[in-house]
Every structure is written in C-alpha cells, then in structure tokens.
Amino acid sequence: MECDNRLNVAANLDSLGAIGQFIKDAAECAGLDKRAAYNLRLAVDEIATNIVMHGYEEASLNGNIEVSKEIREDALIITLEDSGVAFDPRTMNMPTEEDLSVPLEDRAIGGLGIYLTVNGVDRFDYERVNNHNRNIFEVKRNTIN
Amino acid sequence: MAFTSDLKVEDSVAFITLTGELDASVAGQFKSIVEQAASAGPSKLVVYMDKLEFMASAGLRVLIFAKQKMGVGVSIYLIGCQELVKGTLEMSGFHQSVYMQDNYAEA
Numbered sequence: 001m002e003c004d005n006r007l008n009v010a011a012n013l014d015s016l017g018a019i020g021q022f023i024k025d026a027a028e029c030a031g032l033d034k035r036a037a038y039n040l041r042l043a044v045d046e047i048a049t050n051i052v053m054h055g056y057e058e059a060s061l062n063g064n065i066e067v068s069k070e071i072r073e074d075a076l077i078i079t080l081e082d083s084g085v086a087f088d089p090r091t092m093n094m095p096t097e098e099d100l101s102v103p104l105e106d107r108a109i110g111g112l113g114i115y116l117t118v119n120g121v122d123r124f125d126y127e128r129v130n131n132h133n134r135n136i137f138e139v140k141r142n143t144i145n
Numbered sequence: 146m147a148f149t150s151d152l153k154v155e156d157s158v159a160f161i162t163l164t165g166e167l168d169a170s171v172a173g174q175f176k177s178i179v180e181q182a183a184s185a186g187p188s189k190l191v192v193y194m195d196k197l198e199f200m201a202s203a204g205l206r207v208l209i210f211a212k213q214k215m216g217v218g219v220s221i222y223l224i225g226c227q228e229l230v231k232g233t234l235e236m237s238g239f240h241q242s243v244y245m246q247d248n249y250a251e252a
Binding site: 013014016017020034035038039041042045046049052053100101102103104105107109112113115116119 | 166168169170199201202203205206208209210212213216217221229232233236237238239241242243
C-alpha cells in the first residue's frame, strides 16, 4: 500500500475525518495491528480536537494543522504541527483511577481526551518549535526479525 | 463513514441507534438527540452501538450528559459495542455505570 507522508488541513472539526483516514492509512502501511491502529487514531483525534477548539477557535484564530508520518524500523511516528495558541497537552489534569470509578451522574466532564491519548500510544510528547506546537505520537511496530 | 443517530421512544424506553464515526465534529448531533430523548421522560435509555465504528471522548461526554440530564434512576444500556469502542468505555470506567450487553431484551 502507498502512503502519503503529509497531510495539511484547515484547523476545523470537519477536518477530523480526513486526519482519521490519514492515520488509518499510516497505521496500515506500518503494519500496526487493529487495536494499536485504533488507539493511535483515537489519540491523534483527541489532540487534533483540542488544537482546533482551544488553539484556534477559542482564540478566534484561523490556520492549519499539518499531519506527518515517519515509519522507522521499530516505530510509527505521527506529528501534528500547528500555529495556534501555545499549549502543552501534558499539562492538563488527567483523571485518576479514583476519578474513573466515580459513577457517571457525579462525573466531571474534563480530562478524558488526554487520558485516552496518553494511554493509547507508547510515547506522547510535545515541543514548541519556531512558534509552532508540535505534538508527537509514537507507536512501536511488532516487526518480525 | 458518516455518523448517523436515530431516536425512537416506545413504552417509555428511549432507543437511540448510532452508526459510523462519533468524533467532536458530530457529537452535537448525538447530544441533541439525547436532549430529545430526555424530554420524553424515559425510564431507560437503550443505545444500539453495533454499527458505531469509532468513538472519541466527545461521545463519552455526551453519555455523561445523558446520565446527568435524565437522572440516576434512568439506566443506560449500551448494546452490541464493537470491541475497540468497548475498550475505550472500559478504560474510562464507564462499564461501572452503564449496562453493556450483547442484546437488549425487555426486562
């Protein structure tokens, strides 16, 4: 299967579908299993949603999100780069085990997205480079030696 | 695959059928159908999930909203969740608050 290395989309929620498709294709090219591919797609979707809503829309900014992939021998690396408001998702409060056992009627709404992101990939990182946000997702490949 | 949501109320049970991919771009549609369902004052909410292929946290938040809007007494049943969607629900601890079943049979 042929895979694009880059996708550039407008930073709005309607772009989530295209980003999802790019990630599904990248995961297939890298030979990830179904669960790893799904969890990566979910992680990227959550962070892309945050970028659109908090990085651009809340700040009344327009711009783009660039998605890129790199297939290394041992891992698939996905990077999201945007020029929205500087924001490191790793600083968000994540729900604890205790929070996650609270019944839904008493639940707080926040933090689930970043929780699913961090738990869905082998490494999640953030860098601020040249006034751009760069979110990095790494998933190990189970390559047969 | 495009997201669809559909509501039917029968004998005070609200049935919602979800298909496709549920991300933040369409979570508002799911939320408004939950609001419609809540306005019928149902005794139970049954959500058919078997054709739902993807669910982001935006979908989880609508389920929290449903529980808080309809009240503790209205049990939520999620029917036929696909394995990977079920994984997200379990990781988020939702399986402790809703009934996850393969089929819905009138109790």
